[in-house]
Amino acid sequence: MATAIASSSSSLIFFSTSLSSYSLSPLQRISLSSTSHHSLSSSLSISPSFLALSAKSPRRAVSSFSPSFAVRAEKKNVLVVNTNSGGHAVIGFYFAKELLAAGHGVTILTVGEEGSDKMKKPPFNRFSEIVGAGGKTVWGEPADIGKVLEGATFDVVLDNNGKDLDTVRPVADWAKSSGVKQFLFISSAGIYKPTDEPPHVEGDTVKADAGHVGVEKYISETFGNWASFRPQYMIGSGNNKDCEEWFFDRIVRGRPVLIPGSGMQLTNIAHVRDLSSMLTLAVEKPEAASGNIFNCVSDRAVTLDGMAKLCAQAAGLPVEIVHYDPKAVGIDAKKAFPFRNMHFYAEPRAAKEILGWTGTTNLTVDLKERFDEYVKIGRDKKEIKFETDDKILAALKVPVAV
Amino acid sequence: MASMVVVQHKQPSSTILSSSLSDFNGARLTASVQPKGALRVTASSSKKILIMGGTRFIGLFLSRLLVKEGHQVTLFTRGKAPIAQQLPGEPDSEFSDFASKILHLKGDRKDFDFVKSSLSAEGFDVVYDINGREADEVEPILDALPNLEQYIYCSSAGVYLKSDYLPHFETDAVDPKSRHKGKLETESLLASRDVNWTSIRPVYIYGPLNYNPVEEWFFHRLKAGRPIPIPNSGMQVTQLGHVKDLATAFIKVLGNEKASKEVFNISGEKYVTFDGLAKACAKAGGFPEPEIIHYNPKEFDFGKKKPFPFRDQVNKLALNLINEAQNGMLIDSLSDDHYVSIVYDECSISLPRLRRQRVCSRLKPEFDLVEGLTDSYNLDFGRGTFRKEADFSTDDIILGKSLVLQS
Numbered sequence: 110m111a112t113a114i115a116s117s118s119s120s121l122i123f124f125s126t127s128l129s130s131y132s133l134s135p136l137q138r139i140s141l142s143s144t145s146h147h148s149l150s151s152s153l154s155i156s157p158s159f160l161a162l163s164a165k166s167p168r169r170a171v172s173s174f175s176p177s178f179a180v181r182a183e184k185k186n187v188l189v190v191n192t193n194s195g196g197h198a199v200i201g202f203y204f205a206k207e208l209l210a211a212g213h214g215v216t217i218l219t220v221g222e223e224g225s226d227k228m229k230k231p232p233f234n235r236f237s238e239i240v241g242a243g244g245k246t247v248w249g250e251p252a253d254i255g256k257v258l259e260g261a262t263f264d265v266v267l268d269n270n271g272k273d274l275d276t277v278r279p280v281a282d283w284a285k286s287s288g289v290k291q292f293l294f295i296s297s298a299g300i301y302k303p304t305d306e307p308p309h310v311e312g313d314t315v316k317a318d319a320g321h322v323g324v325e326k327y328i329s330e331t332f333g334n335w336a337s338f339r340p341q342y343m344i345g346s347g348n349n350k351d352c353e354e355w356f357f358d359r360i361v362r363g364r365p366v367l368i369p370g371s372g373m374q375l376t377n378i379a380h381v382r383d384l385s386s387m388l389t390l391a392v393e394k395p396e397a398a399s400g401n402i403f404n405c406v407s408d409r410a411v412t413l414d415g416m417a418k419l420c421a422q423a424a425g426l427p428v429e430i431v432h433y434d435p436k437a438v439g440i441d442a443k444k445a446f447p448f449r450n451m452h453f454y455a456e457p458r459a460a461k462e463i464l465g466w467t468g469t470t471n472l473t474v475d476l477k478e479r480f481d482e483y484v485k486i487g488r489d490k491k492e493i494k495f496e497t498d499d500k501i502l503a504a505l506k507v508p509v510a511v
Numbered sequence: 512m513a514s515m516v517v518v519q520h521k522q523p524s525s526t527i528l529s530s531s532l533s534d535f536n537g538a539r540l541t542a543s544v545q546p547k548g549a550l551r552v553t554a555s556s557s558k559k560i561l562i563m564g565g566t567r568f569i570g571l572f573l574s575r576l577l578v579k580e581g582h583q584v585t586l587f588t589r590g591k592a593p594i595a596q597q598l599p600g601e602p603d604s605e606f607s608d609f610a611s612k613i614l615h616l617k618g619d620r621k622d623f624d625f626v627k628s629s630l631s632a633e634g635f636d637v638v639y640d641i642n643g644r645e646a647d648e649v650e651p652i653l654d655a656l657p658n659l660e661q662y663i664y665c666s667s668a669g670v671y672l673k674s675d676y677l678p679h680f681e682t683d684a685v686d687p688k689s690r691h692k693g694k695l696e697t698e699s700l701l702a703s704r705d706v707n708w709t710s711i712r713p714v715y716i717y718g719p720l721n722y723n724p725v726e727e728w729f730f731h732r733l734k735a736g737r738p739i740p741i742p743n744s745g746m747q748v749t750q751l752g753h754v755k756d757l758a759t760a761f762i763k764v765l766g767n768e769k770a771s772k773e774v775f776n777i778s779g780e781k782y783v784t785f786d787g788l789a790k791a792c793a794k795a796g797g798f799p800e801p802e803i804i805h806y807n808p809k810e811f812d813f814g815k816k817k818p819f820p821f822r823d824q825v826n827k828l829a830l831n832l833i834n835e836a837q838n839g840m841l842i843d844s845l846s847d848d849h850y851v852s853i854v855y856d857e858c859s860i861s862l863p864r865l866r867r868q869r870v871c872s873r874l875k876p877e878f879d880l881v882e883g884l885t886d887s888y889n890l891d892f893g894r895g896t897f898r899k900e901a902d903f904s905t906d907d908i909i910l911g912k913s914l915v916l917q918s
Binding site: 304305306307308310370371373374375409410411412414415416418419452456472473 | 674675676677678743744746747748780781782783784786787788790791828830880
C-alpha cells in the first residue's frame, strides 16, 4: 500500500483539505481576475477589473466610475503561424480563441497538411472551435507563406513555430514586405544561461548560439514593432504534449514518482490561458509591448517535488516520491523525466511592469480541472508500460507495489 | 531613491494642508483647504519619530536616513549600546551631525507602564517598531499615542505558511503556528486597532554590521582557505536583501498613503541557491572560487551546534507586489480612480485629475547580491570586524568523514 512520503520537511499539509490548519491573513485581497479585461483596455484607460478589493475600509471598494473611460481596442487582423506538434502548439489555439472572443480577426496557419496524422491530436482536433468563432484555419509550409495565404494581409503576425532563423526568416520577410505592423515571436525561456540566482528575468544573459536568439535578433532588426515571448511549461486542455499527465499516470496507478536530483529544482508551470492573455495584451497595447522581451510564464515557481504533491492533491491520492541520481543509475534524465533537472525558473516581470499583465495560474485549482479531464477521457484506466521507471527502480532496488 | 521634498518649517501634525505647501513634482494644488482625509501630509514635512530599538542593525541605517530627511528622531532603547556609533566608512562630519541630532529615550519596552507614560508625555507623530516581537508590546504604544500618524512595523517573511508554490506574495496565507507568530499577532493587532499601520516583511537581511552570521559564516571559511560544507544538494534556494535597501523601503512608506494598512515583502530582486551564495561571497571578497563539499546532515551529530547558517529547506522567497511596477501601475491607476472616487464621495470638490506622484514607486533594491555582499565585505569583515569568532568544529566533523554526497 503506497503511503505519502514527503521528501522534504514540508509536511502532509497537501493532504488536508480543511482550512483549519492555517488562517487567512487579515489582509487577504481578492483581485478581480477578469479573463476578458483586455477587451476594455487600451493604453489610455483604467479597467475596473484591475482594481483589487481590499479588506480595509469601505472607501477602498471598487470604484463605481463609469466605464466610458475605457476605450475599446481597435480590431486587428492577426495571423498565427503555428507549429504542428509539441508543447507550444496549444499556445496558438488559446490565443486564437481569445483574440476572436475579443473581436479581432484571426487566421491560423498550421505547418504541414490538414490531413496529416498529427492533426488528429489536440489542439488540432478542436480547430472547429476556431472556425466556429469566426476564425480561419489554413495549412501549408512557412517557406511558401505568401502563396499559402493567397495575398491576404495582416496587422499582426505571431510566429509560434520556428526555433531558428532558417524557419522564421521566410515568415518575417514576407510579413515585412506585406506591411505587417507588429511581429510577435514565441521564443523559449530555455535560452537563458543557467544561473545560481534564479529567477531568469528579461535582460539576463542568454546562450548566444541558441536558435531562438538568432530569431530575436533578426526580428528586432527587421521590424519597428516586435516582441518576443519566452515560455516554459504549460498545462491546459488541448495540450499537444504531456505535462501533468506524467505525474497523474504514476499517481493513479500507485507507482512511485521518480524525480531526479533533490526535487527542490524550481520550475514554472503555467496554465496556457496566462500565456494567451499576455499575448493578447501585447496585441492590444502594441506601443507598450514594442521592442520588448517577455517571459511568458506564470508568476509562481513550483519545485519538482511540489508539482508531484500538487498533482496528488488534485487527484485526491497519496504520492510516494523517490529521488535518484541519473548518473549513478545510468539513465538519461531527459528521457526519464519531463522537466529539466536544474533550477529552470523565469518570472514574468516585464509583462507585469510593461503590459500590466496579471497571472491567474493557480495549480491547486487548475490541476483539479486537469485531473477531472484525465479521468473523463479514461486515461487513468489506460494500460501504460513504465519501462524506464522500472529500470531506475531496479537500480535503486526499491520495491514497487503491483 | 524616493524623491521627497523636505519642508523646513514646522508642520502641525494634522492632515489639512495649507496652500503654502504645494509643490509635489511641480504640480501646484490650487484648492485652498483640503477636506480632512482627501490629501494626507506626506513625508515632505518634518516629523517627530520614535524608533523602538535602532542601535543594532536596521535601525543604524534607518535612523540616519530619517535624520538626513530632517526628522526629529528618538531611539527607545535600554541604553546597552551607545545611541550613536560611527559606522564603518561614515565620514566624521556626517557622524557628528547625526550624533548631535539623535535623541534617546531610555527604557525597557517590556515595562508597559513606563512605555505608555513616557511616550504619551513626549508625543510622537510616527513610530518605527524595529525590534517588536509580541503583540502585547505594541498596545501600550498605541494607547500612549492616540494621534499617531503611522505605525511602521518590522515583521518577517517567516510568517508565511510554507508552500511548494513560491514566491510568497503579501496576499498569501500565513502560519499562525510559525516561529514568528508573535509578528503575525502584532500585525493582527495593528489591523484591528484604528491606527494607520504599515508592515514590512523582510526575508534574510545582510550587510555591514549584520549581527546574524550569514555572510560572515562564508567569509570566515573563505579567508581561512577552507572548503565550504553545504548540506545536501546545495540547490536549496533562499533570498537575501541588503540592510540599506531595507532601510530605504522603510523610508519610502513613511507618510505614504499607499502604504496605509499595507504589508510589503522587502528583499533582493533575485533568489540564490546555497551554492550560489558561497560563490557570491567569494566574488565579493575577491577570493578564488570556493571548494564546496556537500554532505548529508542526517549522517552527523553536531550536538547543539549549527553546521550551516540557513535552515535546510525550501526557504522563504518573497516578492513584493510593489517590487514589480505592474503593481506600481496598479497602484497608480488605483490611486487615480481611488483618488477620484474619494474626492467625489467625500467632498465633491473637483480637483484636477493629477497623476499623483508615484509615491510608492518601485521599491527596487539598489544592490544586487554580489554588489551587496561586496559592500558588506568592504565595510565589515574585510576590515577585520565580525560578530562571531570563526568556529570550524562542525566543518571538521564533516570533513573528517570526507563524505561527498551524491547529488
